[in-house]
Amino acid sequence: MQTCAEWITQATGITCHSDKVRPGYIFVAIVGRTTDGNAFAAAAAARGALVIVSDSPARLPPLTLPVITVPDARLALARLAALFYGNPSDKLHLVGITGSNGKTTIACMLEHIFTQAGLTTGLIGTIRVNTGTNSFPSTLTTPDAVSVQHYLAQMLKNKVTHAAMEVSAQGIDMHRVANVRFSAGILTNLCADHLDFHGSFASYLEAKAKFLDLLGTGTPLIVNIADPYCQAIAGRFSGKLITAAIDSPADITASITHLTTYGSAFTVTVNRPLAAGNGQMLPAGRYPMTLALPGRHNVENALLAGIAALVHGLAPETIGAALADFRSVERRMNIFHLEGLTIVDDTALNPGSIDAVFAALASFRYNRLIVVNAIRGQRGTAINAANAAALTGQRRKLPFELIITASNEQVGPADSVTAEEKLAFLTTLNTLKTDYTYTGTLSGAIRLALGHALPGDLLLLIGAQGMDAGRQVLSSLAKTPENPCRDQGHYPRPVWSAAAE
Numbered sequence: 001m002q003t004c005a006e007w008i009t010q011a012t013g014i015t016c017h018s019d020k021v022r023p024g025y026i027f028v029a030i031v032g033r034t035t036d037g038n039a040f041a042a043a044a045a046a047r048g049a050l051v052i053v054s055d056s057p058a059r060l061p062p063l064t065l066p067v068i069t070v071p072d073a074r075l076a077l078a079r080l081a082a083l084f085y086g087n088p089s090d091k092l093h094l095v096g097i098t099g100s101n102g103k104t105t106i107a108c109m110l111e112h113i114f115t116q117a118g119l120t121t122g123l124i125g126t127i128r129v130n131t132g133t134n135s136f137p138s139t140l141t142t143p144d145a146v147s148v149q150h151y152l153a154q155m156l157k158n159k160v161t162h163a164a165m166e167v168s169a170q171g172i173d174m175h176r177v178a179n180v181r182f183s184a185g186i187l188t189n190l191c192a193d194h195l196d197f198h199g200s201f202a203s204y205l206e207a208k209a210k211f212l213d214l215l216g217t218g219t220p221l222i223v224n225i226a227d228p229y230c231q232a233i234a235g236r237f238s239g240k241l242i243t244a245a246i247d248s249p250a251d252i253t254a255s256i257t258h259l260t261t262y263g264s265a266f267t268v269t270v271n272r273p274l275a276a277g278n279g280q281m282l283p284a285g286r287y288p289m290t291l292a293l294p295g296r297h298n299v300e301n302a303l304l305a306g307i308a309a310l311v312h313g314l315a316p317e318t319i320g321a322a323l324a325d326f327r328s329v330e331r332r333m334n335i336f337h338l339e340g341l342t343i344v345d346d347t348a349l350n351p352g353s354i355d356a357v358f359a360a361l362a363s364f365r366y367n368r369l370i371v372v373n374a375i376r377g378q379r380g381t382a383i384n385a386a387n388a389a390a391l392t393g394q395r396r397k398l399p400f401e402l403i404i405t406a407s408n409e410q411v412g413p414a415d416s417v418t419a420e421e422k423l424a425f426l427t428t429l430n431t432l433k434t435d436y437t438y439t440g441t442l443s444g445a446i447r448l449a450l451g452h453a454l455p456g457d458l459l460l461l462i463g464a465q466g467m468d469a470g471r472q473v474l475s476s477l478a479k480t481p482e483n484p485c486r487d488q489g490h491y492p493r494p495v496w497s498a499a500a501e
Ligand SMILES: CC(=O)N[C@H]1[C@@H](OP(=O)(O)OP(=O)(O)OC[C@H]2O[C@@H](n3ccc(=O)[nH]c3=O)[C@H](O)[C@@H]2O)O[C@H](CO)[C@@H](O)[C@@H]1O[C@H](C)C(=O)N[C@@H](C)C(=O)N[C@H](CCC(=O)O)C(=O)O
Pocket: 016, 017, 018, 019, 029, 030, 031, 032, 033, 034, 035, 036, 037, 038, 040, 139, 140, 141, 142, 143, 144, 168, 169, 170, 171, 197
């Protein structure tokens, strides 16, 4: 009987979705969260599958083609995909980034730093996939195992040498990144998130801790050691640990000298010599940096991205120049202006990111604050109760008008808010005695906010996916056609200078 590895030599492709099967494909049947892939084996066979791989063959219908039984179909899918595409990650410098918040910004920062250093660069993340020549929007933070290996193989073909990849807890748990070799890992921060998927914060943390197993002992793990949960997980890592923190003891620290609406200035101190790629050592030293993004959390993101670039042998000066030049990431503290009103748009999908956004507002000057928060759909009640509690916590520190919306007419049903999610959010606000206005649609919520806002006020748009539609709504509601956001391209380019402070 042929082994999986032998079938690979004959296969024309590999997939776990029956609709994607073409003649000569290996079909891996996965017992999923919503349906059973074994039930689609006959459809896969009809489409010309070469062989079926299953960890539960008793669930398969009668078939005339060969079946390979494996202990874990998801792991088998990842291994087969890596084999099929020739283990592309072995030949790449690939930084894996995990944590609750900051993954997307760090991945985009690293892509930018590597590119600015003249390297051919790739990216796999929440917003975009960049295979070196092709850049296209992504659907998941960490794609399925076959797509991961396919994208990495495309990168190699396109002469990519350095890449950044976001690694979600779901991705780790579902073995989407098994058989991916990372040249460095980053652990950003941890807070309650994805409680619907993982069941509890403890099992979410366990899923994140499994990231350590994906890194070999020789692969450096860069950790934000100021985060207590990251600290606990890092304590279990037996490999090369590089600790980072703002204003706390760590191997590499940042101290912030300026924190303004449009950016920050900070000094990075390398407190001990660091192995910096190609066998070179970076001596201890201090390096001034600037960043054209608001918020302390973005300094933290820049510090972690910068260290990953350092361990790949990039000079601090190159990293500093690239960071200074980095533009904002979609829906991450995007600032724009509308008729004297400042608008800040951020995804802020969990308590950690809500707190970070409000902390960043401290450097903004405004008269009144109006917050439009869209409830997070299809992610369960626990995260929505936690988000409502986080908003209440912020409201106890500074006054703001709170407008809640549950639905966004421009978002498909996949992101729609369930009655239970809405109830969990609003009940938490009611229990904590936080007053708010509820409006059924995003455009309605934004209209209401604009109706109350005066020049000099700040409107904060946070929450659910699809809120980017808020920008379109705002543009369509603008009383004058000269919305500066439109004139300046996707986002206004922020400029920081010490004099502007
Ligand atoms: C809960 C979850 O993560 N589900 C993902 C998972 O589904 P699953 O394996 O349980 O599959 P299933 O839908 O039950 O189907 C079982 C099997 O039958 C197969 N099938 C199904 C139908 C059919 O006609 N034929 C067929 O062969 C499926 O391909 C699958 O192999 O695998 C699918 C294929 O890769 C993913 O599309 C799907 O993501 C869903 C859509 C999703 O929304 N996932 C989110 C929660 C997610 O993963 N998010 C993270 C984190 C984001 C963040 O940090 O915020 C991410 O990395 O994006």
